[in-house]
Amino acid sequence: MLMSADGYRESLRAYRPRVFVNGARIDSVADEPLLAPGINAVGVTYDFALRDQHRTLMTARQSTSGQVVNRMLHVNETSTDLLYKLEAVRLLCAESGCAQRYLTHDALNGIFQATARTDAVHGTDYHQRFLAYLHDVQDRDLTLGVAMTDAKGDRSLKPGQQANPDVYVHIARRRPDGIVIRGTKAIVTGAPYMHEFLVMPCRTHTAEDRDFAVACAVPADARAEVLEPYPAEGYRRGKKLKLQLVQIGWAEVELETARAFLAMREAAAADGIDLAIRSGWRSHERQAWLYQAWRMGLGNKAARPGYSNHQAGRALDIYLDAPTYAWLEKNARRFGFRRTVRKEPWHWERVKKWRPRVTAPRRGR
Template sequence: MLMSAEQYRESLREYSPRVFLNGEAVESVADEPRFMPGIRAVGVTYDFALRDDYRDLMVETQASSGRDVNRMLHINRHTEDLLSKLEAVRLVCRESGCAQRYLTHDALNAIHQATYRADAEDGSDYHPRFMQYLHQVQDRDLTLGVAMTDAKGDRSLRPQQQPNPDSYVHITQRRPDGIVIRGTKAIVTGGPYMHELLVMPCRTHTEDSADFAVCCAVPLDADGLTIISRPAGRPGQPAARFSGQYGQATAVCQFEDVFVPWERVFMSGEWQHSEYLVTNYANHHRHSCIAARAGFGDLLIGAGALMSEANGLDPEKYQHIRESMVELIKIVEGFFACGVAASVYGIEDPSGAWMPEPVFANVGKLLLATQIYDMHRTAHEVSGGLVVALPGPDEDHNPETAGDLATLLRAREDIPYQQRIDVSRFIEDLTASDTGGWYSVISLHGGGSPQAMKREIFRRYPVEERKALVERLLDRGVADTGQSGAPPRGKQPGQCCPVGCQAPDLPREKKAG
C-alpha cells in the first residue's frame, strides 16, 4: 500500500518513541510543530508517488515480490533504475530542500548486497531474513532512518580502544532469541519522525572489533532507545521563507541495552563483511547526495535569476550577472552529470542489485562537498547585500514604516516590492541563515567527509591501467610512427589487470554515513 503524506504523518502515531527536543520530552511527534518541516519534507516522497505525472519516476515494481513500491524503497535492477532514482531524488529535493527518505533506499540496497555476500561465503541465512524484512517495509511503505555514524569518541583510537565503549554501538549479549546492543549513534537524519532505524557499522571492522560489526532494524519506540533531536528547519520564524515549511531534524540516538530479535538482525559480528556493507552504502548514498544537492541547486538558480530580475539587471544585458549564473549552473549540472555517469556505468552486484559506478559517484559527491560554498557565493554575488540586511518581516506590516520601505526598497518599477523581498528572504534562508550553514555542512560531511571520497576514488581508479597506457606509448616511441623498432619494456607487478578492476585492500579506517 502506498501512503499519502497525511497517512505517513498519521502512521507516526502508532509509535511512542522516547524523544527529547531542546530539553523537553516530546509527547507526540506527529503533532510537534518543531518537527513539522521535516515531516512535511518526507511527506513529499509519499505524495509524489501518488501523482500520475510522477508515477514512472516515483513508483517501481519490486522484482522479488512483483509489487509496486515507492522508489525510495526499491532494490535497483538495472542502470535505468539508478538513473530513475537519481532523478527522483532531485525531484523531491527541489521541492523540499532535502526529502531525507533516500537514505532508506541507500541502506536497503547496501544491506541487500552485503547479506547476499555473507550467505554465499559463510552459509549464513541473513539474506532471506533481510528479504522478508524488506517486503514488510515495502508493503507498509515505511521510512527508515540510517543510524550509522557512531559518536566515535577519540578519532585516533579504534572502537575497542575507546575509554567509553558506548562511543560505538556494539553487541553486549547474544541470546537464543536475538542480540542486545548498546552505544551511541551521533547523527541520524529525521531521527524522531522515522518509523524504524537501520543500525549499521560506520567503519570497517577487524576481528578484535567484531562486536561492533552489527547491522539490524530497530523500531523507533524500542525499549532502551532515546532520541535527542534538533528541530527541523526554522519553524515559526516568519523570515524563514523556505525552511519554515521544509527542513530536516538530526538526532543523537542512544541505545541502552536494546533487544533486537534475530529476524531483524542482518550482521552480528561478521567483521569481514563490514567493509562491503559500509563501502556499498557509501556508494549508493553519495550517488543520492548528488541528486539531493542538484535539487537544492535548482532552487538557488531560480532564486538568483528572480533576484537579478527584481534588481533590474537582465542577465542577457549584463555580462557579469550572466557569468555568475552560468558558474552556478556549471557547478550544479557538473556534479549532477557525475551522477548520470555513475548510473549509466552502473555495476551489477552478485546479489542481482545494481549499484552506481563508484568513481563517478565519489567524484560527484566530492565536487558538491566543496562547491556548495561557491554555490552560496554566486547566489550572494547576483543578489546583493539585501539578503542579510533587510529589516525583519514585522516591518512589512508596521504602519509607520511599511509604506516607506515599500517605496524606498523597490527596484524595478514593474516588480512589486513584496516579490523582491520574498526572494531576498528565500535566498537568505537557503544560504545565509543557520539553515544556509546547515546546507554547507551537510554537503561537506553528509555521506562522509571529503577524505573518505578521496580515498575511495584513488583506491578504485585504474591508475595502473593509465601507467600501462603511457608505457606502451613510450615503448613504441610516442613521437614516431611506430617504426622505431624499440624493444618492449617488461610489465611491472600490479599491471596485470588492464581495466584496473582489482581494487587494492581497503584501509581499515573506512567511513561513511
C-alpha cells in the same frame, strides 16, 4: 501498500518515541509545529508516489516480491533504476529542499549487497532475513532513519580498543532468541519522525572487532528492556561484588534496583510522569574513563574507580524535567530511593530494600 502524506502523519501518531524539543518532552511528533518542516518534506515522498505524472520516477516493481513500492524503498536492479532514483531525488529536493528518505534507499541497497556477498562466502542466511525485512518495510511503506555514524570516541583507536566501548554500537550479549546491542549512534537524519532505525556499521572492522560489525532494525519507540538477569562484576568501597544485572532502556541495572525502579516507574506513569534512566550500573573501565575525564576538566565530577555507587548497582541517573523532579522528591522514598548528591538532582540511589506492599485479606467473623 503505498501510503499518502496524511497516512504517514497518522502512522506517526501510533509511535511514542522519546523526543525533546527545547528541553520539553513531545507527546506526538506528528503534531509538533517545530518538527513540521521535516515531516512535510518526508510527506512529499509519499504524495508524489501517488501522482500519475510522477509515478514512473517515484515507484518501481520489486522483483523479489512482485509488488509495486516507493522508489525510496526499492532495491536497484538495472541501470535505469539508478537513473530514475537520481531523478526522483532531484524532483523531491526541488519541491521540499531535502528528500531525506533517499537515505533509506541507500542503506537498503547497501545491506542487500552486503548480505548476499556474506552468504556466498560463509554459507549464512543473512540475505533471506534481510529480504523478509525489506518486504515488510515495503508492504508498510515505512520511513527508516539510518543510524550509521557512531560517536567514535578516540579516533586514533579501533572500536575494541576504546576505554568506553559504548562510543560504538556493538553486540553486548548473545541470547538464544537474538542479540542485545549497546552503544551510541549520532546525527541520525530525521530521527524524531522515523518509523524505525536501521543500524549499520560506520567503518570496516577486523576480526577482533566482530561484535561491532552489526546491522539490525529497531522501532523508533522501542523500550529496550531485557529482564533476564545476567552476572556482572561490581564494586563497593573498593571491594569486588558479584551482581545480577538486567537491561532497562539503554541502561544496565542491578536486579533489586531494577525491581524497585520498575515499580516506581509504574506509579509515576499513573500520575502522567515518564521515568527513564540515562545511566545505571557502570563497569570498572567506564568508571575509570569518567573519572579521568573529570580530572581533565571534562564532564561532571566522578568518583574514583571502585568507589562509585553506580558500580555497586545502587545509583541511577534519571532524565529530568521540572515535573519529574517534583514527583521524585515527593514519591521516591516510598520505593527506597533518595537523592544523595546535592549538586546532581538527576542522581538517585536505592538506600533501602524495596518490598511491594501486600494487603492482607480480612478475616471473616
